[in-house]
Amino acid sequence: MISIDLIQSTAEALMAKAAIEIPDDYLAGLKTAAETEDGDLSSFVLQAMLENYEAAKEDRRAMCGDTGVPRWYVKIANDATIEGGPVALETALRRATANATNGVPLRPNRVHPLWRTDHDNNVGIGAPEIEYGFEPEGDWIDLITVHKGGLFGTDYRMLFPSDGIEGIKRFYLDTLVAFGKRGLACQPAIIGIGLGGSKDTCMVLGKRASTLRVVGSRNPDPRIAELEDEFKTLGNSIGMGAMGFVGKNMVIDCNIEVGYCHTGGMQMSVHAFCLSSRRAVARLFADGRVEYRTDPDWFTPFQRRDTVAWNEVKEAAE
């Protein structure tokens, strides 16, 4: 059984790690971008961001003053048991979010949409979001926190099969240019694209594509992987860089995730995980071990399965 105290203390550590330490994969991507950038202003911006990551780590202070909207993804292996059950787990994650908001400190961003009530701790109705996934084997749980910006860079559109790849490209460019102007998307970003599902799941897929896959990863479908490469190049050919200044770096990487959709439709969403791509991950085992990492490794073959039963896939592989 995984101890609830361990869950809460690990969750608090993850909140601080996500806020302070830029993940290595994004950092490497941004360094490459900084080397290639030749726009005077956008180049200055990228250098300032690289200095900012160092300052955050040295001072143990958040890299960005806007905490975004902290959220949790919990991956539960099939044989894991949690002390106190799922209700205790959610309480621990909510408490960790509140404690870290005051402890790091983070900006208390979360307010009631109408009454603007602020608990000063990033906890409230539906906040933080806690989403779940499962894996067939093991007795561990993965805790993943993501602090993604909450205002700009995301859009959704109902496309149709007749729109085709050219229609997908158009909406991709529309979203990048619209939110890239004046740098509202805080680019260069990890762009996530969700295709298919239904409106809500399309948004979920795109958001997860941007936040739960690392820079350099590729979709296992080779034709989708080709699109990812093509879209990265396309986004970086707009001529726009950091802050919407003239430049050549909008997209650190482009990740695409798909879900089966209505036969008449082709839903599409676009998401930007920003210059402070904040994510942190830990795997907790029943024996009390905790392993920290920055790759959520969310999109496993199990998450992308397209058969009725998982066994069919497994047996085919064997």
Place this chain on the structure above:
Amino acid sequence: MKPRQIRLSTTPTSDAIAELKLGDIVYLDGLMYTAREGVYMRALEEQANIPMELPSQSAANFHCSPAAAIREDGSFDMGAVTATASFRFAKWLPEWIAKTGAKLIIGKGGMSSKDYKDYFVPNGAIYLSTVGYGTGALLGRGVENVEAVHWRDELGLAQAMWVIRCNKMGPFIVASNLQGECLFERENERISENLARVYEGTKPAVLKRFGETDDRGDELIG
């Protein structure tokens, strides 16, 4: 060419402001206060007395909510500092600038050149943008002290009026000048020239959105 770097007081002289060029990098010294929709509504719509002497104490209005906590002993723990997008405050800014004599409006993304010409220039004010966005940790290092937090109970931590003593706080980018020119619009115009080529081969969605435009030079704020 590397941008110029300049140190500027938060109560700047008109000469110092006149010398700034679009794209200059600025570091600030002196008192700065945060004010966004909460403060504007309270001071302008509810006519509450502003709890500072403006502009003599500070002529620098930061569109910001810091990542900060108030410790049990009443002192402040300020971590990272990042701006929020300013275009949303155009509704209140003309009255605010006239009332408080603010010369430096500091935030994210800038305003339109129309805003600059209509009420920045006549008041001798310019816009400074944060960099990134956002260099929260670097700006946090420039905070020498939190002098006060006004209206914390009325507005909450995020919307309260934080009074910050800055010591070489930056970097910020000069995004408007006393001619009312806008750095972001200048950059948008240059980028727009290239957009037709990038869009080549794509096609508009088969189902249109009501009110949709294909003019890629459009400014989306204002």
